[in-house]
Each structure stands twice: as C-alpha cells, then as structure tokens.
Amino acid sequence: METNTMTTGVKSFTTTGREVAKPEFPLITPGKYEARLEVSGARINVASGGGKLPYISCPIEVLNSAVREGGRNRKVFHNFFLSLAPGKDGVAMVDRQNGLTAFSRATGMPLTLEDGGILTMQKANEDGTTTDVDVLNPQQVLKWLQQLDGVVFSAKVKTEKGTAGYPDKSVIDYFIEASPQ
DSSP states (O other), rough: OOOOOOOOOOOOOOOTTTOOOOOOOOOSSSSSEEEEOOOGGOEEEOOOOTTEEEEEEEEEEEOOOOOTTOOEEEEEEEEOOOSSOTTTTTOGGGSSSSSSHHHHHHHOOOHHHHHTEEEEEEEOOOSSEEEEEEEHHHHHHHHHHHHTTTTEEEEEEEOOOOTTOOEEEEEEEEOOOOOOO
8 A cells, every 4th residue: 555645844823914803793683582592501600709699691592693594593691690689679680571580481491499499698788798698599590491401482682782891792681471381
C-alpha cells in the first residue's frame, strides 16, 4: 500500500491587522409566541454581594422566531425569582405575570413543594439592614423545571430597554395561561 505524504512549511498566525467580528443579535418582534423550555442551560444564580437572594436563569426558545427561513429560533434567558416576600406593590416575585405561578399555569403543571420547599434567607435592604425572607428552595424548583424540559407554552415577548451600557434585549413580558383541556 502506497501513501502520499505532503510536507508543508511551518505555519504562523498573528492578530495584527485582523478585524474583530461583532455579531448582531436582532431583537425578537414583540408579540405572543409559542415557546419551549430548555432546562439544559438552567442555572441557580445569586447576585454578587451579601444579602442577595437566589434565582433560576433558564433559556426559553421562542418558536417561529428565526431571522431567516430554515434558521434557528432565537432564545430569551428568563429569570425565575423565588422570593415569597411581597414587593412594594404587595405582590410576591413568584406571583408576578412572568413568575413561577404564571409559568405553572401556562404549562398546566402546578408547582408543589413539600418538606424543605421554603427556605428562610437574609435579604439586604437599601438602608443596609437585613430582613428574613422566605424563598422557594432553588434546588427543588430546578428539579421541577427539569421535569418540564421541552414543554411548549404561550408567552408574550417584549423589548426591554438596556441599562448601564447594555443593549436592549428581548424578554418574557408574561406567560399566557393554558386553556383547560
């Protein structure tokens, strides 16, 4: 058996004179869409600094949102906040239109947490003091979300203005409750 071997010279590379490609991520046109939960990228996060509460960041694929025919659907990264404490308006984070209660109704899958489902944590207040706050156990909520991986539901997408130098982004405005079967 005969093999051809080609020898080439030493190759080199430099970044000098090369252009940096800055990808453009067009916003999703605001409106109502079918969407799919993608739990593989879900993470429990806590903002930096003491007294911050955990939340779950989860990618959601917005169906029929591809920029071009045959292209990939776009995603939004949604934060599920876990605090049961009422906000200034008296509504807990989990009960807001883009929170876990609305999401569970949109999927038709109720979230029920039993033993250890609620944790008491220290939350930092604006005046520097701390307050005990009940939050849903992030590990148990993540486990529930993992059971819903791939579930399709309806939601309204909106454009949120960028802050602190970040660009505008597409976000879930609210989840749409599923019709009873």
